[in-house]
Amino acid sequence: MENFAATAHRMEKATQELPDRHTVELGLKRALTSPEFEGAGRLREFLSYVVEETLEGRGNDIRGKRIAEDVYDLAGISTRDSTGVVRVDASRLRRRLDVYYAGTGSREPLRIYIDKGGYAPRFEAHRALEQTPNPEPRLRPEGEPRSKGVTLPYWVLLLLIAAAIGGGLLSLRPSHPPVEVEMPELPDLASIKEREVLFEQSTATLKARNAAAEARTMMFPATEPWRVRAAQVLYDGAITLDPSYFGGYAGGAQAAAMIAGVSPPGPERDAMLDKGRSLAAKAIELAPTEAWSQSALAFLKLVEREFDEANRLSLRAIELDPDDLQALEMDAIIALFSGDFERAAKNAAPEKHINRNGSRFPWRNALGNAHYHLGNYELSIRYLKEAAALGEPVSEINSSHLIAALQASGKTELAASMVQGFNDTWPESRVHLLLQQIFQDPADAKNVIAMMKAAGWSSASAGSGAASHE
Template identity: 35%
Template structure:
């Protein structure tokens, strides 16, 4: 099928090649060493190219790619759409790599413009073609449209903030700036690049969206925010570190094996990018620790976690992931020590997950009163509260002999999170499943019945 002259199609700009040449170029690309082993990216590009050749470029959406290329159950479709967005970024980088190497002399050029999924297909040498584009070139083209990008990302940030306010009513203490930047430093960043400052602001918004991690909507929103930060400034490490943490969390929690692997691969890429950009940042090291944990590399996870703590001993968000890695490795004394040290040196206006981790650690150390106190303190200060909190409180009260309180919490867990399987989750998360079984036993003693 030849190309039409309808200027609304990305295939109909001046210099567009014939359909037969497009398909031939696509096959050469797919068979190239650059795309070897990247079957899903091959399928992604083949799909959007064919849709465009058949006049359906304006109908290409993340949802259609998720349904037609990736498949999967409808219940996971929203997460699949996130995978599409992740793969779109990977495909752009692969295309840049291809045209810098295997496809250097190609006469037909494919691009996937940021902000959409309809490809641009151009003849090399035409006025609008970019056969040798690089990541730097792509960033330059994105920055050529600053007004559009700033408006779009600002709206995204506002939506995330609105989500935060409506769901948790929490505020981050102003003296706990997670990037350690003063007002003057922020002004300097703005003077140098408003896009960098926007990326910094978005990344920090995303950090507060991650927990409670058992709420899929929060994770999806957080990942979108971090991806927005990366789009604004790919050279800012925080967007990559945050995206790695969220993607690894999704990989750990989802029951979809394919999605878990997709998210884990993406998380690994983003964590390595964060380390490449800022190896001295505790956030980069904490992100890598969490990815190593998600991959089951316990010794490496602990090593990165300990380094992250040394680099950023007072960054509450770093301490959250450090504490979780140490908790699931069974290093309960260290978890308690980290939390107590932070509480003695940082004035917190709300609760954080590292305090919940301390509550969990105290439960497994059989300090049930300490566990109750830790979880209740976080809840009272507006910290993350979810099925994990209720489950540990229920189990702690049961072990203390407070059967009425345990029964009430058991009913709350069943009523408010009827599908939650905290027991099974923790048996998988701990390096020694015994600790998860201890929690599960106490929950069942409180008459909690897991959903069928």
């Protein structure tokens, strides 16, 4: 039931004087016909409906159930299910509006907001972003010695920036409640006994499992193909040592999918996808009830952009083994790129992963990226900073989200400094293409790119030649 404060806020919004109708309708039309809303028919209908209802004086009556019935024709469906669809689309619409007003609509005189907690739009004057002309480049006079400035390695720059943000990474307080741990995580007794038996029966089998386990910690960041290829060599070795062990095939399928995922369309990507399909099929054949087999196939489906199947298989993997933390963080990654940011944050939560040994796990980065898309910018910055400080994977994807979070939270100078470090590390980055290739909803990719551009990042090919999945 709506509480008094929420009711008062909604009534106040409904009674606010609306802008000129003609101005609102023109702004709405430009938004609906913009590139940011291309291919988003249902969100266009959603936005048109709530704006028109408000202009007709019925904004106070807009409810999730009414939208479900009038826009989506879901009359007869349970209220819980139908309003759930509306809530998800409202969240997507808010993000798409953010992208539009940071891009094509940056000079619109009026901005449309859909505030959290309701569906009635709010209209505010929108100050156009002022374009700052680029300064004329200074030409070095002939004979003048070149500057001997020092270019810091990216990881050093990242630490310095993060220290400026939070008063020093080494003094960071954990972003989660303290967890009392008596000793580092160790293999359980059953696992130790299993290895003893394997050692007595077949040294090759034990070596195969050890190789696959080692490779599983080398998979991230996935945007560094050389690292993933090193893991792939170990998986191939595991298969050679013990062709009956499913882990070599499952891990090999994930590695092949990761290489394909960051490769542009072409023969190499196709070859890696074919290899991934073959290895995943063998893993399922050998061990269909193992979480790793299902998770590997799920990640392959993600790269193939079969998002529904990827999510189905990933959730099945967790059901098969809720204690497989690598399957859990893989599900967080799949949920992230599918746009289910709440699930991504839930399955990458610190209390699930904090006691794990090693520093090559991506769960903190997945958590930070998810919080960015949820609008929790300070949490996003905190987790991405922690990941870098603890030696966890640093990639173009994670760094672009950190820049976006800094920019969105108003830390514009730090965001601009971070852009310089980004450019030094990845001078020919095509992160805008990569983001559009991996996110199910192009608006999620454009959101990050828009914030990066606002912080000063640019690419010669940005906005052109990008693969479109609208």
